[in-house]
């Protein structure tokens with residue numbers, strides 16, 4: 001089982017998909033992606049909870 005985040009589901013116009021083994025790793029990778037690709041310098045609690053809400057198990 002993997003944790004999968006589709007960047008589009010978070011609200012970005014982006015085909016990026018983040019996969020990780022744990023929720024914590026997925027959040028970290030999503031934060032890095034948001035920073036590098038979308039210029040999001042700070043993941044607010046709102047963004048973090050949005051990311052968690054669209055996270056899927058695959």
Ligand SMILES: [Zn+2]
Pocket residue numbers: 007008012014015016033034037038
């Ligand atoms: Zn993205």
